[in-house]
Amino acid sequence: MRYTQLRAFHYVATYGGFSRAAEALNLTQPAISDQVRRLEETYDILLFDRLKRQIKLTEKGAALLKSTNLMFDAEAQALDYLNETRALEAGTLRLLVDSAYHVTPILKAFQARYPTIKISMRVGNSEDVIAALQNYTADIGVLGSLSDSAKFEVRPLGSSPLIAFAAKSGAYGGHKELSYKDLSKAPLVMRERGSKTRQKLEAIVGPLRATIVAEGREAVREVVAAGNGIGFVSTAEFGHDERLHKIALPNPPLMMQESLVCIKTRRERRLIKAFMAMAAP
DSSP states (O other): EEEEEEEEHHHHHHHSSSSHHHHTOOOOOHHHHHHHHHHHHHHHOOEEEEESSSSEEEEEHHHHHHHHHHHHHHHHHHHHHHHHTTTOOEEEEEEEEOOOTTTHHHHHHHHHTTOOOOOEEOOOOHHHEEEEEEEOOOEEEEEEESSSSSSSEEEEEEEEEEEEEEEEOOOTTTSOOOOHHHHHHHHHEEOOOOOOHHHHHHHHHOOEEEEEESSHHOOOOHHHHHTSBBBBHHHHHHHHOTTTTBBBBOSSEEEEEEEEEEEGGGGHHHHHHHHHHHOOO
């Protein structure tokens, strides 16, 4: 078993393709493909299903990735230790957030202090964030409350009450407040099941019937702005949109907490540690 073959497999699995892995390793795509092929042939194992324009890990490939995650993260931590006296000048920090609002001040401060560090930020729901942290496809996440925080380092970012909103020109544009009973009868534009916003609402009022299910806050905003029902968001994330009207929910308010999180076993990685420190009280 060769180190280069495992590294090629790991990068293909992590970056989601042979060309992206080749770019990250500064190698050619044929070289990466050959290394993965040799690994599969040597151990008579299929690690990827090759589809027309994409690849997908097989069950055995996913199991091997769990081991290579530990292997290459340990290697990176060793390099961090060796380089700890040097300035933090290179690398990419991968963020997956359920909302960018609360983390933008930290991003600004981090970039001012470490201008040469690249930041990759994607958006997903809370379930996506947890899964990405656990499979090492994200370094740091931003999400709402955690049901099990034992594996995670958590830094609170802030909280704000949940509100409803509707198009100003729509049927609910004149409402200042709605009861939960009213909401159960209204056309609702909801996030997907993995959304903490939806989970928090349904914990209070029970299952809600969504007229439209939209993936992501921006999609919900645009659907509601077109007059298709009522959406939900925290006050801090509502922002300013001339098309939309805020609607208060009953007291006591449902507070939406946002936190910066990372896997505890990875918190000493230099980039992760430096970013998490920006959110320290």
